[in-house]
Amino acid sequence: LNWNPIMVEKQGFKHFMLKEIYEQPGVVRSSLDAYLTPDWTADQGDRSPVQLGLDDSLYDHLNAIQIVACGTSWHASLVGKYLLEQLAGIPTQVYYASEFRYAPPPITAHTLTIGVTQSGETADTLSALDMELKRRQALNPSDRPPILGITNRTDSTLATLANYVLDTRAGIEIGVAATKTFTAQLVAFYMLALDLAYRRRTVSLERLEAIATGLRQLPSEMELILESQERYIEELAHDFAETQDFIFLGRGINFPIALEGALKLKEISYIHAEGYPAGEMKHGPIALLDAKVPVVAIAMPGDIYEKVLSNAQEAKARDARLIGVTPMNDQEAQEVFDTILPVPAVEELLSPILTVIPLQFLAYHIAARRGLDVDQPRNLAKSVTVE
Structure with a gap:
């Protein structure tokens, strides 16, 4: 043994x-x-x-x-x-x-x-x-x-x-x-x-009850992502072993998740990655886009869903490979994105706990595919105790 x-x-x-x-x-x-x-x-x-x-x-x-x-x-x-x-x-x-x-x-x-x-x-x-x-x-x-x-x-x-x-x-x-x-x-x-x-x-108390109920359902929805997505993302990572740049887009409560997805990729795969509010893309970052720069966009149901899809289409028009973190079985998203990383359809307010998981998997499997030390990336420490 x-x-x-x-x-x-x-x-x-x-x-x-x-x-x-x-x-x-x-x-x-x-x-x-x-x-x-x-x-x-x-x-x-x-x-x-x-x-x-x-x-x-x-x-x-x-x-x-x-x-x-x-x-x-x-x-x-x-x-x-x-x-x-x-x-x-x-x-x-x-x-x-x-x-x-x-x-x-x-x-x-x-x-x-x-x-x-x-x-x-x-x-x-x-x-x-x-x-x-x-x-x-x-x-x-x-x-x-x-x-x-x-x-x-x-x-x-x-x-x-x-x-x-x-x-x-x-x-x-x-x-x-x-x-x-x-x-x-x-x-x-x-x-x-x-x-x-x-x-x-x-x-209202009714709104608080709805949020609390939604939160209690998240662990089982997270388990569904873990069960259904890892093998798929592991295969997807093969396409990006030699990629040099990534762009991550999000809006509202999922903009910080775009930042976190970019940070994870930088930390362990050593690939240059940037996170932006999706609406800011045409104020500069869009100049970076071509067929060699994949774009990951988080598009969850809510007031800004259509806006994110529109921003994603702008990236697609520049030949960027478009990866979407979107609700499962969303036909509109499937028509926009080249690749879908599906998560359960929850209200936007609760979605960050779900949308971050595919991005963690993506960073992990790209780094592993590149043969890097995932647990101990270079130049980093678990706790930064010096200024």
């Missing part, structure tokens, strides 16, 4: 990254079970659909939110911004922690600061939060809202800096390129946005 401890730890998967992609439904299910109020319905309006265990002081007199993060956590925070603004109605800004530290915005009262780092040890994020704590000493105590940390390590340095910590509950992640910790951060932002929306009464 040919085996070793590392292979046992990988549970038969070739790489930790692939194993962690497959662990995502369980991670989402675990977080939902931990934070969603069991069997909550709109008839139970006297209690929140979410139980985060956070003190009421976190929410008192909240006028704005600012989020500091790096890398993949920054992309998760952009999804968080969309949720916090669209559901809870709170103006939200997302900053690169390295930029925030040296060019912070003016101090404003009643502004919640959130630090997002999977390890809880990211140097730039910790430095930005430490600086913010010191800046707030000039405010009256009643105007100093607490700091919230979102992390996968509740025993980290972040936990000592933040007043409250939201545990993403993803478990140990070995692969340097974040997969399940990204998805777990998305779930944390869904939970926070739902809780704030309930407390602020910015959406």
Whole structure:
């Protein structure tokens, strides 16, 4: 029997990254079970659909939110911004922690600061939060809202800096390129946005119930993608082993997923990739397009679906190979895209947790096809503890 401890730890998967992609439904299910109020319905309006265990002081007199993060956590925070603004109605800004530290915005009262780092040890994020704590000493105590940390390590340095910590509950992640910790951060932002929306009464109880129901269905829908897509994407990756450039397009809540898809490809395959809002393509990036530059576009049902398809057709007219992350059995999308990476048809608000999975698979299998070290890509570290 040919085996070793590392292979046992990988549970038969070739790489930790692939194993962690497959662990995502369980991670989402675990977080939902931990934070969603069991069997909550709109008839139970006297209690929140979410139980985060956070003190009421976190929410008192909240006028704005600012989020500091790096890398993949920054992309998760952009999804968080969309949720916090669209559901809870709170103006939200997302900053690169390295930029925030040296060019912070003016101090404003009643502004919640959130630090997002999977390890809880990211140097730039910790430095930005430490600086913010010191800046707030000039405010009256009643105007100093607490700091919230979102992390996968509740025993980290972040936990000592933040007043409250939201545990993403993803478990140990070995692969340097974040997969399940990204998805777990998305779930944390869904939970926070739902809780704030309930407390602020910015959406109806019936709407909250519909979102909670949709969230509970996501793990099984994620499993469907894992079961149906990997072999297909593995074959598709053969076409791109020598590709030098990729463009990823998204709009609205899926624009950050386009950024994340591009980052994953850069990190582990060493292929130059860029993510753009689909509507910005004709403001410059379209000049890059030809038959050698594949374009991946995320087009999910919603207000901007037709717009994304129109943007994709512009790319196709420049001879770019067009790959679409779209709903299963969508005839209109099948007529536009050369290749479809189908996902279950869910409402756009919930779709990022699904649309990211084909992009993770695509990056993984292109890198594996190129014979690269997927789990330990060059020049990268799992936790960036220096500035």
